[in-house]
Amino acid sequence: MKKEEKKKLKKFYLVLAVIIFMIIFMDQFSKALVVHYGEMTLITDKMVLKSVEIQNGIYDETARGVNILTNLVIVGIILGIIKSDNQFITKRIKILLSLAFAGGVSNIIDRLCRGSVVEFIHIGNFPTFNMADVCILIGWVSFVAIFASFSAKELSKKKSKTDEKDEDNSSNG
Numbered sequence: 001m002k003k004e005e006k007k008k009l010k011k012f013y014l015v016l017a018v019i020i021f022m023i024i025f026m027d028q029f030s031k032a033l034v035v036h037y038g039e040m041t042l043i044t045d046k047m048v049l050k051s052v053e054i055q056n057g058i059y060d061e062t063a064r065g066v067n068i069l070t071n072l073v074i075v076g077i078i079l080g081i082i083k084s085d086n087q088f089i090t091k092r093i094k095i096l097l098s099l100a101f102a103g104g105v106s107n108i109i110d111r112l113c114r115g116s117v118v119e120f121i122h123i124g125n126f127p128t129f130n131m132a133d134v135c136i137l138i139g140w141v142s143f144v145a146i147f148a149s150f151s152a153k154e155l156s157k158k159k160s161k162t163d164e165k166d167e168d169n170s171s172n173g
Contacts, residue, residue, distance in 0.1 A: 119133070
């Protein structure tokens with residue numbers, strides 16, 4: 001790898017680190033505000049900010065520890081993908097997975113510091129969520145969409161190659 005390419009890569013990873021830090025900071029800051037000030041109605045009972053602490057499915061320390069450990073493993077895998085030099089892991093994919101990574105880390109911080117995740121955005125009949133959940137959702141859904149698009153293109157290429165071989169065989173036979 002050339003010196004200039006390494007410099008660009010370092011700059012890219014610095015930008016990713018700043019994005020990740022900003023997402024974690026904004027999520028933790030917004031959770032702290034809602035916990036401190038309580039319920040706030042933004043749009044007459046349609047959009048309410050109120051603190052709801054989501055506990056583990058089973059309320060004992062073992063389940064909490066397993067949940068944190070599972071989240072750490074998932075976040076570690078995402079970080080490994082982000083740091084990967086694999087040619088199929090584009091910068092766009094790394095940016096999207098950084099959203100999921102930041103959201104996951106922020107929710108892990110909640111579990112470690114508060115014992116539960118603070119959810120505070122309540123819109124209509126939807127389940128209550130937080131900014132970290134939004135980042136995780138955007139990151140994973142976008143990743144799946146890119147992966148599905150890539151897979152469809154690869155299948156299309158494979159099919160066209162098979163069709164070309166079939167045409168060649170029928171014209172020669």
